Amino acid sequence: MTKHIGILTAGGDSPGLNAAIRGVGKAAQGHYGMQMIGFLDGFRGLVDNRFRRMDGDILSGILTRGGTILGTGRDKPHRMLFGGKTQDMTDVIVENYHANHLDCLVCIGGGGTQKNALRLMEKGLNIITLPKTIDNDVARTDVTFGFDTALGIATEAIDRLHSTAHSHHRIIVVEIMGHRAGWLALGSGIAGGADVILLPEIPYNLDVVSEAIRQRQRGGKNFSIVAVSEGALPEDKASLVQEAEQRKLNAANKKEKKEAKETLARLAQDYANNTVLLSSQLEELTGLESRVTILGHLQRGGTPSAADRLLATRLGTACADLIAREQYGVMVSSQGDAAVPVPLEQVAGNKKLVPPDHPWVQSALHVGTCLGISK
């Protein structure tokens, strides 16, 4: 019997999504003779039953294209804004899955998507996920697609900022994406030779940072590049966030959990401009002029790198192999050269952060990079 599969992309877009859709679609339809439909705009398309058939020429010419031809969104099936209010739309999704006679739904996304996919699996749907995000923070996979491209963009930005920082004898504080994970800032900071790298996983001490810059000044270098991850915070602010996170985790009832969540939301708002604040603090402490560059969504746009095209195609075709074998409830992870199915329960809710003793951290320290902590 011909297998019918659905596919969607969810969460923030990232380079390599189209390469993954193409990989799944060509292998599933061309190699295995399945039929595939693509739901539009993430889980919302599944609720609205908005889809397109993924046959004919639709998969041609998309390998190198940025973004996703299916559109994406951050909607959660169990808490979706619908008809002016937040509703649980899971049952509608289950209905549409069956109405389309699907044998499997492929969800391509980051951490949030893995959690949403697990919820649908628990409702009895056959699910397979693929790990994409520029943040590289999905558990149980060596790497996610999108990361390598963003790493290249952020590194080039740091390279280019060096010459202007040098010419003007300035500090340039460059903010790099990554949500609560420092992989992108650490990787591009090392590759671009940033003088200071600040990560969410290693709360920083402002005096240590300014002393590192002053030390460069004493050595005759009147400029510095500070690569700061969007989630990085100084020690005092980070400990307030950690406390609230603990309270959320240990909450004895719904009220306590709600209060902790509200505190976390307030702190996130209060600290949203930390990069700008850091720049002015460093200007004051070092006497050097300082500028801020926020790379933002530039890091997510445009054509995927060769490594991301390869990774997305490897994982996409492996996904079709798993569907053919009816091995569901897994994420296709990259482990060395292999594409390995990992149970969704082991992925969802487990963020992969930079361990403070990670080899990249050691390397950064050993080439003399300041990580905002005393050695």
Ligand SMILES: Nc1ncnc2c1ncn2[C@@H]1O[C@H](COP(=O)(O)OP(=O)(O)O)[C@@H](O)[C@H]1O
């Ligand atoms: N004066 C400069 N002008 C432009 N780029 C520079 C300058 N100095 C260093 N860089 C760039 O900064 C990165 C790291 O340099 P690094 O070898 O760590 O120099 P330093 O020891 O002076 O910090 C490299 O990519 C390098 O090309």
Ligand SMILES: O=P(O)(O)OC[C@H]1O[C@](O)(COP(=O)(O)O)[C@@H](O)[C@@H]1O
């Ligand atoms: O585009 P938005 O919704 O502003 O989200 C920004 C966030 O999305 C990311 O670019 C990637 O998020 P994903 O986990 O969805 O891939 C983060 O680095 C960043 O914090």
Ligand SMILES: [Mg+2]
């Ligand atoms: Mg240096």
